[in-house]
Amino acid sequence: MKLAAARKSILHLPALPKTGRISGLRHFSGEIDDTQKPLPPPPTSFAVPEIVSLLKTTDHNDWISNSQLVEFLHTPPSPTSLLKITRQLGSTEKALHFFEFFKTHSSSSSSNLSSLSFTFQAILEQAMHEEKSDVPGKLFQLFSFAKDRKIPLSINAVTLLMRCFGRAKMLEESISVYNELDSDSRNTNVVNLLLDCLFRGRNIDDGFKVLDEMLKRDSDFPPNNSTVDIVLDAMWKRNWVGRRMSVEEICGLLVRFFEHGVFLDDVWFTKLITKFCRSGKCDKAWDLLHDMMKLGGQVKASSFNALLSGLGREHDFQKMNLLMNEMKEKEVNPDIVTFGIFINHLCKCYRVDEARQVFEKMGGSETDGVLVKPDLVLYNTLIDGLCKVGKQEEGLKLMEKMRLENGYVPNTITYNCLIDGFCKAGEIERSLELFDQMKKDRVVPNVITMNTLLRGMCKLGRVNSAMRFFAEMQEKGLKGDVITYTVLITSFCSVNNIDRAMSLFNEMSENRCLPDAKVYYSLIMGLCQARRTDDASYIGSKAKEAGVGLDIICYNALIGALCRKNKIDEAHKMLKDMEEAGIKPDCYTYNTLISYFSEKGQFTTASRIMKRMIDDGFLPNVVTYGALIHAYCLAGNLDEAMKIFQNMSSAINVPPNTVIYNILIDTLCKSDKVExxxxxxxxxxxxxxxxxxxxxxxxxxxxxxxxxxxxxxxxxxxxxxxxxxxxxxxxxxxxxxxxxxxxxxxxxxxxxxxxxxxxxx
DNA sequence: GTAGGGTTAG
Known part of the structure; x- marks a missing residue:
């Protein structure tokens, strides 16, 4: 596609309309491009309202016999007056008659084309409002009419047509409109429309060619904010992120925009940063944010927050600190969310005292010139943090404090945190008291409340109480979810009641509750521990059928169970299965196999696996050597065991731990080498x-x-x-x-x- | 920006 053979003539390029957004179609008729005045206003001897009224009250066949209208034709009206008049005629039909009348009888030749294109623009506007159905079809008819008669399109007419065709995904039509516009009149906004049409019409490749032209250093049509909107909109709606375009490619593209001084608004930027972080590309999000700042873009707190929370999820505390310092340097005030992320992060690292300090500072006096009053979310975060480190009593006090000092009413989350805190401390009675208190506070318990309590009961071995409580809650209309069933199934497995576990598993599917990898894991582990390896494999294959991918932990558990049962062929099959599912063996898998073969005395096989382990990037660890030492001890080759042991601290720098010493001490004692x-x-x-x-x-x-x-x-x-x-x-x-x-x-x-x-x- | 489940190898 040839974009611009035109000379760059700033004078002929209209200024960018303020409302350059594609979605502004309805407001369009109000938009007049003020720079569309190539001619000085002529001496007006007539008034627009008068002419309009004459045209409207007289039949169009009689126009030519009206002396006032004839006079009007001989005093060349300005194109803008014509635009105004045509717009007010009330119907497309009348407007078209006027167009013909003016074209046929007007004496002015110099302004003719320009006048005609303005008149035609008004016809299009009329048609767009008048037409009830098939606006694109009608507009296309009019467009063809203009094209046949070689009436040049005004820039506003082009805009109107391209917007309309673009929305109707009439790609061909849009392009022919674009090509009608003479190259001197093309500008960024028209090219934006072309770009939008191409993306909407799924002609992505040409879209990128156009975009590439725009983004060139000495571009004739440098991108503007609408260009970014069009690209991002297309990228977002059609799910290009991560599919058609990699995060890296998107970043590269955006930096080119930045180099033109075109930046993303905080809504888009935050969305992108969040998306990048969620797809594990925090580093790219980091770079993009810094590139935008370096090239002069303003980054708002919300975008910093998105990156901070991504870094938090990756436990990159160092970078979080760096970023928060940069916020300070750039005088971007942290908002309540920034504090929320920070305090939550401190809590998740069990640094609750520091979290509390930050919390108290922000609520009381000014922190670095910023005063943000803690909200309920922040209170909940801190209460949870306290509960997670066993300070549930303090958490409870904080809830009362927030009620008294701030008038905040605790919500379900507040209660859930505290109930979990007391459950984890084994104080189920306190949890149940809190559960009763919820009713008094008119706080509605949810499935999380129920699951937390169920788990608390199960942990204390009260599986039957748990089942009773579950039944009560179900009667009250609360449905169990996959987590409810995982808790109960795990608990029944741990008391070796596989039948109850299995029936709950079946009940779950009946209740339209889809099992996930974790619940499969619980059941599989339960079956393995009950030595029902065949059933475990069977459930594993059921998971596969159900389209639930088992994770590495689950596969490792199954492979381990099969090895312990001496079913190496099945273990091997499981390993193959796992690799086919796209899951690579990890050090647990390798250690399990090394342990199996060395215990069988097959040290050659074991060392072959160890080699593959190293090739795969897993260094043998203390467990690997432990397995070998254990096996040599079992085989009665204490010398070899000791040799490995001595090598561990000297040559390979994997210091032996308690387990290693225990194996050796036990073997030495049994071989009468107590000294x-x-x-x-x-x-x-x-x-x-x-x-x-x-x-x-x-x-x-x-x-x-x-x-x-x-x-x-x-x-x-x-x-x-x-x-x-x-x-x-x-x-x-x-x-x-x-x-x-x-x-x-x-x-x-x-x-x-x-x-x-x-x-x- | 806040709450609940499974964590496999010697």
Whole structure:
């Protein structure tokens, strides 16, 4: 498409209309391009209203016999007078008659074309308002009429036609209108219309060619704000972001606009920044924001906020701070949302005290010259932050404070935060009290309230209470959602009641509640733990059928369960399945497989997998080496196990942790090398690796074999010093041994102060 | 800008 062969003639380019937006069609007839006055006003010997009245009251066949009208024809009227007159004739038909009358009888030749095009413009305007249906069709008829008679189109007529055709997606027609306009009269606004028509008509490639011309450094039609609007509108509505255009391409394009001094308004800019951040391109959003500032654009608080919240989601606290400092430098005042993001972020990092300081500062005195009064959202954020660090009592106090000092009535979110706080602290009764208080406050509980309470009950093992509560709430009209079912299913699985879990799973689908990856995970894990690996795989395939993609965690759990069940072929199939679903193995997957093969004594296979792991960018970690050490110990190759262990701290710089020491200490004790085991315990102390109950249990067993009482006492004292709880295994070893040798007193004082865990963990 | 579920490997 040839855009502009025209010389750039500023004089002939009309000024940009103030309402350059495409959506302004209805207001169009009021718009007159004032620069459309190529001629000085002629001496008027007639008045527009008079002529209009004459034309309206006289039949058009009699116009030529009216002396006043004939005189009017001989005193060339200005094009704008003609425009005014034609507009007032009341119908397209009359306007067309007038057009013919003027064209046929007017004596003026110099102004003829210009006058005709103004008259014609008024006809178009009339037609647009008069026509009830098929405006584009009628306008196209008129356009063809003008074209046939070689009447040049005024810039306003072109605008009107192109807008109309563009909206009607009449791309061909729009382009021919554009081509009718003589190149000297083309301007950015007309090119904008062309661009809009091309995008609406889905001729994207030509659209981009036009845009590219506009964006060139010495462009004849430099872009304006409408150009940006047209491009963004097309991009947004037709979902180009991330599909047709990458974030990078969009940024590149926008920077070209910036270089022309054309910037985005804060609504668009905020929308884009948000979109970029949500698609994981915070860095690009960051660059774009800075490019716009660098090139002179004004960035408002809302756009900063969008980026801040994106950075917050990525936990990039450093950049959040940087950005907030830049806001200060650029004198962009933070608003309530800025504070909201900041305080929420501090809370999510468990830095509640700092959050509270900011909160109090902003409410009380001025913070850096900015005074923003905290609102309910901010209170809720802080209350939640307090609850999340176990300060639910303080949260409760804050709720009362906000009520008394600010008159804010707590809402469902306020209550949900507090109820969750007390639930997580195991104080379900307090949560239920708050639930009752909601009624008094006329705050309506929602599904989140219910789920929070259900989970609180389940965590305490009160699955039946939970089921009763769920039934009550359902009677009151509250429906469970996928989270409700996940909580209940997880809970039934944890008490090994797979049947109830399964029936809830089925009930969920009946209640038109779609299972998601998490609920599948819960059920699959439950089945794996119940050793029903086949059922677990079956549910996995059901998930696939339902179009629910299992995530990496779920696949890893399944692969692990299959390995534990010695079903390596099925595990392999699952792995293939996972890779086909586009999920790459991660270090958990690799470690699971390495652990399986090394425990089977297939060290060659294990090391082949380890190589692939490294090729995939996952460095073997402490778990990988743990698996190998464990396997060599099982295979009776303690030397190889020790070699790996020594390499860990020296060569590969993966310091051994408690689990590694435990494996070795246990094996050493079982191989009658208690001295070496004790020396490893000493090494743990030196290296700051904390022994746990398992460490001590392994040692006690070894010492018992040797009947090495003194050493056992020493280690019992150490255990007490380290505040490490004995468990039932500790007691199983120590009780008979020490009783037999009459050291019950020592045993009593050792156990004192401990509530011996009965867990089999 | 605020609230609820599952977190797999030695």
């Amino acid at each position: 070496a085991a004790i020396s490893l315990l000493g090494e743990m102390k030196d290296k700051g690796v904390r022994p746990n109950t398992k460490t001590y249990n392994a040692l006690f067993k070894g010492l018992h074999e040797r009947n090495w009482v003194e050493k056992a006492f020493e280690i019992m004292d150490q255990m007490t010093e380290n505040a490490c709880n004995p468990d039932y295994i500790t007691m199983e070893v120590l009780t008979p041994w020490l009783s037999d040798i009459g050291e019950t007193e020592k045993l009593r004082s050792f156990v004192e102060g401990y509530e011996v865990s009965t867990s089999t963990a």
